[in-house]
Amino acid sequence: MASVNVERTDDGFVARNARGAAVQIGSSDTEGVFTPVELLLAAVGGCNIVTVEPLTAKRGHRLARLSMTVEAEKGAPNILGPVTITYEVELPENDPEADEVFRNVAARVHASYCTVSNTLQKGVPVHLAFKE
Numbered sequence: 001m002a003s004v005n006v007e008r009t010d011d012g013f014v015a016r017n018a019r020g021a022a023v024q025i026g027s028s029d030t031e032g033v034f035t036p037v038e039l040l041l042a043a044v045g046g047c048n049i050v051t052v053e054p055l056t057a058k059r060g061h062r063l064a065r066l067s068m069t070v071e072a073e074k075g076a077p078n079i080l081g082p083v084t085i086t087y088e089v090e091l092p093e094n095d096p097e098a099d100e101v102f103r104n105v106a107a108r109v110h111a112s113y114c115t116v117s118n119t120l121q122k123g124v125p126v127h128l129a130f131k132e
Helices: 036-058 098-113 115-124
Strands: 005-009 012-016 022-025 065-076 079-090
Touching: 022 036, 022 098, 022 115, 036 065, 036 098, 036 115, 079 098
Parallel strands: none
Antiparallel strands: 005 012, 012 022, 065 079
16 A cells, blocks of 8 residues: 655644655645645656656666656646646667667556556546544
């Protein structure tokens, strides 16, 4: 099971995981924090990139630079429209196969391996519960 704790603090809101990592959360007018929508986009991007990079390197093609931008516009007042992942890659010199390997790995990760993307595409329910 995956789990995070989100709570109000004196400075706003913070999400923490069991390993001790923390992320500040706030509104779009608060400096130095992520909004919940930005965290969702970061989760999509993070899930893809942390899988693509080692799989590409494992195939012998360590990319010189790998980054991405993840974007979505509002599709309705409280719903995002389609999410677009745009990779920015600098290929290693003298490696003519690196681009094809990277693109194939990225496509497979997106289609099959990224839990976050797969979950969004399936549209799983979100339940509300209250502790007594």
